[in-house]
Amino acid sequence: MKGETILTVDDIHCGYDGVPVIHGLSLTVMEGEIVAMVGGNGAGKSTTMRTIAGLMHPTAGRITFKNDDITRIPAHRIVSMGLSYVPEARRLFSKLSVRQNLEMGAYTTRDRAEINARLDRVFDLFPILKDRANQIAETMSGGEQQMCAIARGLMSAPRLIMLDELSLGLQPSLVDKVLETVVEIRNSGVTVLLVEQLVQESLEIADRGYVIQTGAIVHAGSSSELLASPEVRKAYMGM
Ligand SMILES: Nc1ncnc2c1ncn2[C@@H]1O[C@H](COP(=O)(O)OP(=O)(O)OP(=O)(O)O)[C@@H](O)[C@H]1O
Ligand SMILES: [Mg+2]
Known part of the structure; x- marks a missing residue:
């Protein structure tokens, strides 16, 4: 339900x-939000x-997804609980087709009708992937590969999707397009x-943001607050 906390990192x-x-990082995400975590290299x-995705575990602190403590849960189980993670640098199965990559993302179910329904949904979101369904992933452009990586992340039918550095290596016009898709994903209920x-x-597409610096949150607030903050503008927007 919109407005309830879906993720708590404590x-x-x-x-x-x-x-x-x-070093002692905390953040929350509410159902229906786009939250941006921004910061430098x-x-x-x-x-x-x-750590949230369960690929590594914290030495202290607690992570709660919906009402479950997932701090020590392995990554594959976290995916089946409804939390999907699209890592940096779009690691696709480069020799497999777009369709095969997408079906890999649905590994948590074996129900063929359900997998086909999910394929239809991601093809609605990314019509280009439908046209390229049989193309080998590594032969697609960077932008197409990024869309394929996001679509694969959606194939597990997540409640929450984490997207790491979607803009990496994309030209500015494609960055805007990919970020628009993020808004569509949220509008579809994820x-x-x-x-x-x-x-x-x-921050322009997010509801709220966290600024992270050397392993800790240094600013948090609504996107408009952060965009208006002289400190944030000076440190991260070159203004
Ligand atoms: N596999 C690893 N082994 C050892 N240190 C690592 C590893 N991955 C990251 N680090 C270190 O952890 C720190 C945080 O790295 P991290 O990749 O989380 O940063 P980031 O904010 O994602 O940066 P970027 O914007 O460059 O992707 C860095 O000092 C990095 O060198
Ligand atoms: Mg990174």
């Missing part, structure tokens, strides 16, 4: 090989997403947590 700490990277955006280095562009 004071998590995590890192790699004992080196701490995230190495701030810890992808690490936070990987809550979105977005990670971006493009602070202004992503």
Whole structure:
């Protein structure tokens, strides 16, 4: 239901090989929102997403999805619970066709009719993928591959989708197109947590935002508050 909390990240700490990277990070996402987590290179955006997705586990803190504690749940089970993650750099199965990539995203179900219904939904959202259904993923343009990666993330029929750095390597006109699609995804009933280095562009489509710096949230607020904040503008928008 709109307005209820769908994701709570509560004071998590995590890192790699004992080196701490995230230092007590908290955030919440409400059902029906687009929330943007923005910040520069190495701030810890992808690490936070990987931790929420269950690909790594925090050393302290707690993550709640809907009403379930998912802090120690493995990644594949988190997907079946309705939380999907589209990692950075659109890792498609490069030798497989678009359709095969999409069907891989539906691995949580074996129901053929359900898989076909999901394919129809993502083809509605990305008509280009329907035309390219039999094309081998690696032969598509960067923008098409990004759409395929998002569509694959939607094939598990998530309640919440996390999108890491959609704009990476895309020309500005395509960035706008992909961000418009994010709004359509939300309008179709899927809550979105977005990670971006493009602070202004992503805040423009988001309801709320968090600014992350060296593993901690340094600013939080509505998108309009953050876009108007002199500190945020100076640090991230070159103004
Ligand atoms: N696999 C890894 N092993 C060791 N350190 C890592 C690993 N991945 C990331 N880090 C370190 O963790 C910190 C946060 O990295 P992370 O990838 O989360 O940042 P980011 O905000 O996503 O950056 P970018 O905008 O460049 O994608 C960085 O200092 C990075 O070097
Ligand atoms: Mg990253």
